[in-house]
Amino acid sequence: MPSASDIEYHGKSAAHQFFDAADWFSAQAGLAPELARAAFALGRLEGAVAALEPEARAGANRRLALIEVEAMLWAQGTPLRREEIGRDLMEARAGADLEAMRLARWGIRRLEGQGDPRELRGFLGLHRAAVSGLDELLATRPTGQDFDAAVEEFRQLAGQVAALSPLVRAAALRVLWRLCGLSAPEMLAEPATWTARDMAEGCEALRFVPLGRHGRAVWVDAGPPAERMARHLAAVTAGIQDARHELARVADWQARAQAAMAGVKGDNAGRVIRALAAHPLLNAAMLEDSAGISRDTAERMLARMKAMGLAREITGGRRFRLWMLAG
Missing domain, CATH: 1.10.3290 (Fic-like fold)
Incomplete structure (x- = not known):
């Protein structure tokens, strides 16, 4: 042949x-x-x-x-x-x-x-x-x-x-x-x-x-x-x-994150959660634009969510950091 x-x-x-x-x-x-x-x-x-x-x-x-x-x-x-x-x-x-x-x-x-x-x-x-x-x-x-x-x-x-x-x-x-x-x-x-x-x-x-x-x-x-x-x-x-199943995993994470962040005043937490659920990867600048919040607020929210086990940073660096949902 x-x-x-x-x-x-x-x-x-x-x-x-x-x-x-x-x-x-x-x-x-x-x-x-x-x-x-x-x-x-x-x-x-x-x-x-x-x-x-x-x-x-x-x-x-x-x-x-x-x-x-x-x-x-x-x-x-x-x-x-x-x-x-x-x-x-x-x-x-x-x-x-x-x-x-x-x-x-x-x-x-x-x-x-x-x-x-x-x-x-x-x-x-x-x-x-x-x-x-x-x-x-x-x-x-x-x-x-x-x-x-x-x-x-x-x-x-x-x-x-x-x-x-x-x-x-x-x-x-x-x-x-x-x-x-x-x-x-x-x-x-x-x-x-x-x-x-x-x-x-x-x-x-x-x-x-x-x-x-x-x-x-x-x-x-x-x-x-x-x-x-x-x-x-x-x-x-x-x-x-x-x-x-992957999309359901993201939806489940979103529900868990909203429950975990329910005590945070204002709607910034909800905006950040929606942005992390929408994007496989994002940086602070993307989060600032997507969630309509300041860069400082974006970075603080990401750090807080990392400490709570809801977000993780994948580059390991101090600059040009990239984030994704955890879990």
């Missing part, structure tokens, strides 16, 4: 040789109960995020994106903790692998809704290749007209499974992505990010469908379509459930 990077095999591309859309439609028909469970779980998560205030909604998407990218990078063999990624996004350099951090920044931005998935060159950031250089993983990707041809083939074959439910279509599209050679074989974050966005078709509050740690079971996968799709739906359902 030829590798996914082979351009031609017996007169046809590898993608056309080994991809049969009918197999995927048959797989979907045989997994109707599993698809219904996954769709129900997604609807509940979408409803939970949609119910949040705009600032908290954006924060929830960022929180879930940090978890997702962390899982992708660990599965790819370039581990970064979500706190490190968050620090880098806020320009508080974590001193981690620069290439892995570049990929993490790209993944977070795309999962938060930046970039048009229909325009693959821009979505993957390839327009910057001439000035930024290519790392070893990207060096094996087709370039120029070869890349455009691969994208065209991907679009043609993806059109054959467009009628699949978005939640199961991702399993087929990951296979197609590999067969068309849109990314290097070792680069799983790119197809994982693209399909996460594609699965969220029709969602208004969610920007992507999270798989989290369960994505490791399917981002690199093998087997016939029915088996791949079954594993994929299991990962989708479990990932969505984990995402709901």
Whole structure:
């Protein structure tokens, strides 16, 4: 069998040789109960995020994106903790692998809704290749007209499974992505990010469908379509459930913090609690802006909440400190 990077095999591309859309439609028909469970779980998560205030909604998407990218990078063999990624996004350099951090920044931005998935060159950031250089993983990707041809083939074959439910279509599209050679074989974050966005078709509050740690079971996968799709739906359902648990954890913390700070006069405590719940990470300046309080008040409240075990500082420094909720 030829590798996914082979351009031609017996007169046809590898993608056309080994991809049969009918197999995927048959797989979907045989997994109707599993698809219904996954769709129900997604609807509940979408409803939970949609119910949040705009600032908290954006924060929830960022929180879930940090978890997702962390899982992708660990599965790819370039581990970064979500706190490190968050620090880098806020320009508080974590001193981690620069290439892995570049990929993490790209993944977070795309999962938060930046970039048009229909325009693959821009979505993957390839327009910057001439000035930024290519790392070893990207060096094996087709370039120029070869890349455009691969994208065209991907679009043609993806059109054959467009009628699949978005939640199961991702399993087929990951296979197609590999067969068309849109990314290097070792680069799983790119197809994982693209399909996460594609699965969220029709969602208004969610920007992507999270798989989290369960994505490791399917981002690199093998087997016939029915088996791949079954594993994929299991990962989708479990990932969505984990995402709901994460949002519930934040809501529980908010309730505990409000009870613990009930004796503080005025409404500053409530404002700080809401800001910490809305943002995965923030500094005193962000808290000042989000809560509408002075910098001194922000720093005093953070120090008080740290002493109460409600907040923690992650940099360990005395300047450019970053805070998150604790517990």
